[in-house]
Amino acid sequence: xxxDIRKHLDARQYREAFELVVDRFQNKVFRLAISMVRDEVLxxxxxxxxxxxxxxxxxxxxxxxxxxxxxxxxxxxxxxTELKRERTHPxxxxxxxxxxxxxxxxxxxxxxxxxxxAELDVQWMLSQxxxxxxxxxxxxxxxxxxxxxxxxxLGLPLGTVKTFLYRAKRELLKLSDRPMPTxxxxxxxx
Amino acid sequence: MKDESEQHLDRDPASRHLxxxxxxxxxxxxxxxxxxxxxxxxxxxxxxxxxxxxxQKAERxxxxxxxxxxxxxxxxEFTTRLWERINSLPELESIHDEQRRRxxxxxxxxxxxxxxxxxxxxxxxxxxxxxxxxxxxxxLLVRLALEFPAKWLPGIGENHVMLGAWVAGAAxxxxxxxxxxxxxxxxxxxxx
Numbered sequence: 001x002x003x004d005i006r007k008h009l010d011a012r013q014y015r016e017a018f019e020l021v022v023d024r025f026q027n028k029v030f031r032l033a034i035s036m037v038r039d040e041v042l043x044x045x046x047x048x049x050x051x052x053x054x055x056x057x058x059x060x061x062x063x064x065x066x067x068x069x070x071x072x073x074x075x076x077x078x079x080x081t082e083l084k085r086e087r088t089h090p091x092x093x094x095x096x097x098x099x100x101x102x103x104x105x106x107x108x109x110x111x112x113x114x115x116x117x118a119e120l121d122v123q124w125m126l127s128q129x130x131x132x133x134x135x136x137x138x139x140x141x142x143x144x145x146x147x148x149x150x151x152x153x154l155g156l157p158l159g160t161v162k163t164f165l166y167r168a169k170r171e172l173l174k175l176s177d178r179p180m181p182t183x184x185x186x187x188x189x190x
Numbered sequence: 191m192k193d194e195s196e197q198h199l200d201r202d203p204a205s206r207h208l209x210x211x212x213x214x215x216x217x218x219x220x221x222x223x224x225x226x227x228x229x230x231x232x233x234x235x236x237x238x239x240x241x242x243x244x245x246q247k248a249e250r251x252x253x254x255x256x257x258x259x260x261x262x263x264x265x266x267e268f269t270t271r272l273w274e275r276i277n278s279l280p281e282l283e284s285i286h287d288e289q290r291r292r293x294x295x296x297x298x299x300x301x302x303x304x305x306x307x308x309x310x311x312x313x314x315x316x317x318x319x320x321x322x323x324x325x326x327x328x329x330l331l332v333r334l335a336l337e338f339p340a341k342w343l344p345g346i347g348e349n350h351v352m353l354g355a356w357v358a359g360a361a362x363x364x365x366x367x368x369x370x371x372x373x374x375x376x377x378x379x380x381x382x
Contacts, residue, residue, distance in 0.1 A: 059286040126259075169216055
């Protein structure tokens with residue numbers, strides 16, 4: 001899969017190599033970023049930054065690790081830097097856990113029918129999971145249930161991915177038995 | 191530690207086995223249950239309505255997760271924007287050359303600093319004095335080793351020059367060591 005990219009790199013045809021990298025990895029990088037930062041817009045910006053970093057570093061890629069490992073390591077490090085930055089300079093995001101119940105409430109009163117709120121239940125349950133489990137289970141479904149891809153993207157052993165996934169589901173099943181938290185209707189103040 | 195729902199199941203003897211089977215059912219679903227246990231669990235699921243209900247719940251969760259966790263696609267303008275950004279940069283070769291040039295410059299600067307430190311006059315004198323001390327001490331020790339066994343203790347008393355040489359050699363070694371240690375202490379003191 002990476003051979004053609006490597007051939008271009010060996011021939012110092014960086015643009016051709018990068019075209020293939022973008023074609024094959026941009027969605028994976030984006031999904032990895034989503035699973036880590038949980039914000040679609042931020043994940044898009046991060047994916048741009050990550051691909052720019054990869055472009056600039058491409059001539060320095062020595063081929064020690066596989067190309068995908070190298071790309072995912074850059075991606076994870078960039079996302080972790082962003083998460084660290086957010087912890088030191090917090091901002092209110094639409095995907096903020098604390099704000100989610102409020103949005104759930106708004107969406108629930110805006111939608112009708114049997115499906116109303118169903119999706120939000122899963123999102124709420126996911127938000128209750130420990131970070132490492134949530135990251136694995138999110139990426140697992142985003143990557144069409146590929147254990148190998150999740151392991152490679154998160155840099156975890158395959159066995160750990162399976163264990164985390166199993167524990168995450170166990171937690172989710174427990175959470176599905178509990179009643180959803182109720183939130184008071186926000187007062188409208190003029 | 192068991193949570194509230196599990197404690198409730200634990201109190202009910204009929205449900206206790208479900209608690210025991212929960213892990214196996216999830217492992218079965220994840221296809222990580224060993225082959226021999228798969229068969230026995232499948233048999234149990236056919237007979238036990240409680241475990242079957244739990245399995246169905248787990249399957250429902252699976253469906254819900256698959257339905258709800260679907261990655262938003264990247265917008266088509268994502269790639270266009272990326273290439274625009276890349277095209278606005280200088281040529282990759284020149285970025286790389288610039289990086290390499292900066293690294294080489296840094297390396298040369300550090301090497302020069304190191305060379306300068308290494309060949310400063312006080313340092314050169316230090317190296318020469320250490321070397322001289324080692325040579326003198328070595329010479330005296332060789333002399334002592336050659337003559338000392340033959341004459342043994344009375345020989346030292348007769349040969350005052352030899353005794354003086356031995357004392358001088360020992361003094362040089364002790365002074366050299368003390369000086370070196372002192373330098374090390376000074377460096378350590380400065381660094382802290």
